[in-house]
Amino acid sequence: MSTEAPPGRDEGLFDYAARPPRLPDPIDDRLDEAEIPREVRLGLYRTQQVLRQFEKRAYDLFMQNLVKGTSHLSLGMEAVAAGFAGAMRPDDYTFATYRGHAHTLARGAAMEAVMAELLGKENGLLGGKGGSMHLTSVEHGMMGSYAIIGAHLCIANGAAWSAQMRGTDQVAVCFFGDGTTNIGAFHEALNMAAVWELPVVFVCENNLYMEYTPIDLTTSVPHPAADRAAAYGLERILIDGNDADAVYLTASRVIQRARSGGGPSLVEAVTYRHGGHSRADPGKYRPADEVEAWLERDPIPAYHRRMLRVGVDEGELVEISRDVAQAVDEATEAAKAGVPPHPDAVYADVWADGGWEWRN
Amino acid sequence: MSTEAPPGRDEGLFDYAARPPRLPDPIDDRLDEAEIPREVRLGLYRTQQVLRQFEKRAYDLFMQNLVKGTSHLSLGMEAVAAGFAGAMRPDDYTFATYRGHAHTLARGAAMEAVMAELLGKENGLLGGKGGSMHLTSVEHGMMGSYAIIGAHLCIANGAAWSAQMRGTDQVAVCFFGDGTTNIGAFHEALNMAAVWELPVVFVCENNLYMEYTPIDLTTSVPHPAADRAAAYGLERILIDGNDADAVYLTASRVIQRARSGGGPSLVEAVTYRHGGHSRADPGKYRPADEVEAWLERDPIPAYHRRMLRVGVDEGELVEISRDVAQAVDEATEAAKAGVPPHPDAVYADVWADGGWEWRN
Amino acid sequence: MAELSYRDAVAAGIAQEMRRDPRLVMLGEDIAGAGGVFKTTVGLLDEFGADRVRDTPISEQAILGAAMGAAMTGIPVIAEIMFSDFLAVCFDLLANEMAKASYMTAGQVTVPVVVRTANGGGSRFGAQHSQSVENWTMMIPGLKVVAPSTPADVIGLMAAAIRDPDPVVFFEHKSLFAVKGEVPDAEHVDRLGTAVVRRPGTDCTIAALALMVPRALEAAERLAADGIDAEVIDVRSLVPLDTSTILGSVAKTGRLFTVEENPRLCGWGAEVASIVADEAFWDLDGPVVRITTPHVPLPAAEALEDLAIPSVDRIAATVAGSLG
Amino acid sequence: MAELSYRDAVAAGIAQEMRRDPRLVMLGEDIAGAGGVFKTTVGLLDEFGADRVRDTPISEQAILGAAMGAAMTGIPVIAEIMFSDFLAVCFDLLANEMAKASYMTAGQVTVPVVVRTANGGGSRFGAQHSQSVENWTMMIPGLKVVAPSTPADVIGLMAAAIRDPDPVVFFEHKSLFAVKGEVPDAEHVDRLGTAVVRRPGTDCTIAALALMVPRALEAAERLAADGIDAEVIDVRSLVPLDTSTILGSVAKTGRLFTVEENPRLCGWGAEVASIVADEAFWDLDGPVVRITTPHVPLPAAEALEDLAIPSVDRIAATVAGSLG
Numbered sequence A, B: 001m002s003t004e005a006p007p008g009r010d011e012g013l014f015d016y017a018a019r020p021p022r023l024p025d026p027i028d029d030r031l032d033e034a035e036i037p038r039e040v041r042l043g044l045y046r047t048q049q050v051l052r053q054f055e056k057r058a059y060d061l062f063m064q065n066l067v068k069g070t071s072h073l074s075l076g077m078e079a080v081a082a083g084f085a086g087a088m089r090p091d092d093y094t095f096a097t098y099r100g101h102a103h104t105l106a107r108g109a110a111m112e113a114v115m116a117e118l119l120g121k122e123n124g125l126l127g128g129k130g131g132s133m134h135l136t137s138v139e140h141g142m143m144g145s146y147a148i149i150g151a152h153l154c155i156a157n158g159a160a161w162s163a164q165m166r167g168t169d170q171v172a173v174c175f176f177g178d179g180t181t182n183i184g185a186f187h188e189a190l191n192m193a194a195v196w197e198l199p200v201v202f203v204c205e206n207n208l209y210m211e212y213t214p215i216d217l218t219t220s221v222p223h224p225a226a227d228r229a230a231a232y233g234l235e236r237i238l239i240d241g242n243d244a245d246a247v248y249l250t251a252s253r254v255i256q257r258a259r260s261g262g263g264p265s266l267v268e269a270v271t272y273r274h275g276g277h278s279r280a281d282p283g284k285y286r287p288a289d290e291v292e293a294w295l296e297r298d299p300i301p302a303y304h305r306r307m308l309r310v311g312v313d314e315g316e317l318v319e320i321s322r323d324v325a326q327a328v329d330e331a332t333e334a335a336k337a338g339v340p341p342h343p344d345a346v347y348a349d350v351w352a353d354g355g356w357e358w359r360n
Numbered sequence C, D: 001m002a003e004l005s006y007r008d009a010v011a012a013g014i015a016q017e018m019r020r021d022p023r024l025v026m027l028g029e030d031i032a033g034a035g036g037v038f039k040t041t042v043g044l045l046d047e048f049g050a051d052r053v054r055d056t057p058i059s060e061q062a063i064l065g066a067a068m069g070a071a072m073t074g075i076p077v078i079a080e081i082m083f084s085d086f087l088a089v090c091f092d093l094l095a096n097e098m099a100k101a102s103y104m105t106a107g108q109v110t111v112p113v114v115v116r117t118a119n120g121g122g123s124r125f126g127a128q129h130s131q132s133v134e135n136w137t138m139m140i141p142g143l144k145v146v147a148p149s150t151p152a153d154v155i156g157l158m159a160a161a162i163r164d165p166d167p168v169v170f171f172e173h174k175s176l177f178a179v180k181g182e183v184p185d186a187e188h189v190d191r192l193g194t195a196v197v198r199r200p201g202t203d204c205t206i207a208a209l210a211l212m213v214p215r216a217l218e219a220a221e222r223l224a225a226d227g228i229d230a231e232v233i234d235v236r237s238l239v240p241l242d243t244s245t246i247l248g249s250v251a252k253t254g255r256l257f258t259v260e261e262n263p264r265l266c267g268w269g270a271e272v273a274s275i276v277a278d279e280a281f282w283d284l285d286g287p288v289v290r291i292t293t294p295h296v297p298l299p300a301a302e303a304l305e306d307l308a309i310p311s312v313d314r315i316a317a318t319v320a321g322s323l324g
């Protein structure tokens, strides 16, 4: 992706239409040669298939009005979640935003439980209490999806600090969007992480847009995360978020650094969402040529092509894809078959003892 | 001042005593030759005298228990307030922290009114309603002293934005401490100012300490403001805050830039407070050799020497100093003579109409 | 009289005032180019231009700070905080700065800002996007607080809030955006601090706010079928609070029910109940009863959210049960 | 029994628990090397070391976030927010994150954090450093809220708060730091959710919190001289709230006065008044009367601040006036 000065600064502040499209860089074929084991690559392929096929189904269910509330898909952004999850250890921690389906699934949460949560069912991951924006699966190290911008970067620090204190070498990985780099909590979290040398990795999924507003129009530097790393004494890391191998390699490196006491990292992975910000949004504010160029750079067909180039058999890939399709079907049915939560759930789990009483 | 890596990072996080002292750079005598008109320099000299003598008196009054509440002195830091105020136009805006006596006086507020406010008197600048931490004098462009870290950087943006919208070329100057660079609002304010190209100047008075904790122990870069300017696309500006001429020259330049549409600046002025953080604090946590070295670099005797070097007559300086002493005496008497606020003041000015009613 | 949705009334109210006062500006996330995530500011960028209708970074403290600083220096501002839950990320600016500036400076500074925000539940958004937080602002001295329930009130109270020289928090209810209603064709300016009797009645008083107003009205119709004639008051403005309308009604009916969407503890209903139980002590024929969301964070699932927030059924049953 | 100041009781209570639980850590601004700006954490760095007692940047969101993240993953945490007014700069972490995590995740996550903070007026610090903000936290479902009035309670309730698996906001009153009192020599653990009758009486009940407790007691002594025998309840814990002690007392006395330092609207007294006026309706011989700071930001000058916050005089006069 080109890194020219943001158009907002000098040429009229708010004119979306006048913006030049922000086009993707071509894929870096040299990564074919990267030393990534075959099984790892197959895992990355499978994970991306899971995320893609699951979220396409989720989208269909919205369209049928079976999913209430809102939801934020990662269609087009799967390589980031897959690449990081592939590089993490089962006991590492993930912190995500409202756009958290992909990260939750990538860490291994059951599709049925996630789907049922979207449908507001009792067999949902959170029994219907949390909904799409708050997916959490502690048993998979998925420590939560946070729907108010900024806070979870600070919370991720705490998990990393805890690992430090408990003397484990767990690492916390915290995902967030480009727009999130402009909120105060981002700054507080990065500074504290750096000063305390916490084992935390901050991953900015730069999909070029906030909700509907292009990130350049509101940000003082071209690369909202990478261009700020130095402000915390950190390395500048800017990667192609649409290439699972690129993500995996960087993830492995920075996670290893954190694990071995080398402190935090801030990674900016440039990517793009295929659809709108959330279910209600068709994403029309984006220039057509921009959308088209990024659809061309869809991470999944690109990764498919790489797999073929590095000698994986097409049949094997097709089989993975079919497996996943079947699993998504089954999960959908199981989720649909779930019952609504019991009314008592309204009053459950305010406190750790399961109750809600505030008086005697 | 030396800019080595902060000692906190690698050598044990919290050991105050082990810290090497942070010593001042020697004064830059080349600034003798700066093209600063004689009257401007005399003004800077006088302002510094006002701030110094006023605050010494304030300190005496605390010791006599005549000032209640808390207060935060700028003794040792006068060159920053004087240098900036000297470069500002009467209709420019100042925003300050709880450490705001100096900035309020430097903009021209009456000593009597400020002193009476510290004493909680009806003839106080705020009728006793605000106290030491909230000095405000709108008629002098002093738009307030804000006692909760961070907010006023955002508010200063608003005043600058308003100037932009009203088509005036007023500039807002916002002062804050080194510790303030780690709070979220700092980041939000700097980014918005840069994106909107606001006529605002952010001035970090880096006195090396938060309340009692050295700034290096909590900050991810050696220079908490200067090393972060690039994160907002801004120039790195680091100056000697104990040299009124250095401050004045930089202030003139960045204010002129803001006034002419060139957008915001972030200035880090390195300085030191002679006393503790607030009235209750003797400042014992600071290494003795550090305190001593900085007392040697007291901005006022240094400026006195410069004045002599550039040919100002000692007698003239002594006269200024005597004038100021007399004014401080008079202000003290007038403030002491004030009466306590009328009880009705409790209920005044909650609303713009002067009232407080929340029901009918 | 034209018919307008509550949603469109927001833009209509703002436009009315931006036409009147060329100084008035607004800022917020996605409000300009996108017309607001709730489409409440559609058309304003086109009519008033990018200088007066500004998209911001995701920086709520910077938003309220910019609003306050501009307002202090002669520019009245409308600031949008997208969801009222997010008032928590800029609460310092709201509660400690805007609210206190006039008082601390002995009136040197005034802050003509309207903070608009989408409040309330019913959208299955879960615990962080569904809260009713009127009480967060009502409890802060120095803030005025308004929460309209009809399109006409959106316009009239918006105009009143904008013309008011003090900081006003203006709660727009997410579940009312689609509701339509008549609005005056001419300029419409209402008054802060005035409640409205939406349904006169003699047997009891039901005081409600925002989304709870249509629910209280529907409950009153059901109660009428059972022979209970309830008076329904739309409180509209929490600060200033129209205690005389409420006390007047209770003097007549002898019973008060408050219907709050906010969770129970320290809600506005507690304040109203404490006033009525004190000042109308001898008028009351029975205790003041508060109907509230239970003191829990909100659940996401439809089935659960509908149980949490006071429903027509619950209101009618509670009133009938207490009076019966 | 040793005598300790309220200030020293803070460190004593924390030390008792840090000795017991080697996982327990604390963080905050100037708490370690400097022993706290109120000197409430003196000695803890020396005893427990820099890994367990950490100075932080001026980053309240990062402080509460670090506390929450650590607590979620097995490390109980005490976080200090220097002045309670500053809860506004990290209110999102407190009200939207810590408070809701257990509920939103159906109990997967728990947050054993104690947020300690210096609350209240009397120090002539002005509007931004003197607030009583108990109601800011009481109104948030998912937070527990404690405000001790004696050194022994500081220790006992601190221990209870630390051992509680939920987030607890612990208000230390600035104007009580210098007060001395007896504290148990042995380990001392109290219970959240329990009020204490500090002075039995028969004519009326006065419910007070923190600094208002000694003032209510002194007022009660004066009233006794006038023949009014007031029962004084130290509420201690706002969430959970010991309504049975309060209702039991009112059943006996027939009259309730609440004494709140927070500004009037939506204070804890409103909640208590609404409960009592409902559930003890037939017990009450007269209205519940709330004695509060008026609904204004606090002034700095000594003369004014003393008028704003309920004084012994005002409490005694209000009670006598209402009963007389």
Ligand SMILES: Cc1ncc(C[n+]2csc(CCOP(=O)(O)OP(=O)(O)O)c2C)c(N)n1
Residues within 6 Å of the ligand: A099, A147, A148, A149, A150, A176, A177, A178, A179, A180, A181, A205, A207, A209, A210, A211, A277, C029, C058, C060, C082, C086, C089
């Ligand atoms: C504090 C806060 N402000 C505003 C919002 C509303 N909001 C939700 S998502 C979003 C855009 C976030 O953009 P980005 O960080 O780039 O993430 P993306 O959605 O693109 O993944 C906004 C403004 C919020 N949730 N929290």
Ligand SMILES: Cc1ncc(C[n+]2csc(CCOP(=O)(O)OP(=O)(O)O)c2C)c(N)n1
Residues within 6 Å of the ligand: B099, B147, B148, B149, B150, B176, B177, B178, B179, B180, B181, B205, B207, B209, B210, B211, B277, D029, D058, D060, D082, D086, D089
């Ligand atoms: C949000 C917030 N947190 C903490 C404080 C308490 N506090 C007051 S002054 C201060 C130190 C500020 O340090 P710095 O910014 O360097 O300014 P200085 O006092 O040195 O001028 C702190 C922590 C505060 N006022 N506001």
Ligand SMILES: [Mg+2]
Residues within 6 Å of the ligand: A177, A178, A179, A205, A206, A207, A208, A209, A210
């Ligand atoms: Mg984005």
Ligand SMILES: [Mg+2]
Residues within 6 Å of the ligand: B177, B178, B179, B205, B206, B207, B208, B209, B210
């Ligand atoms: Mg400092």
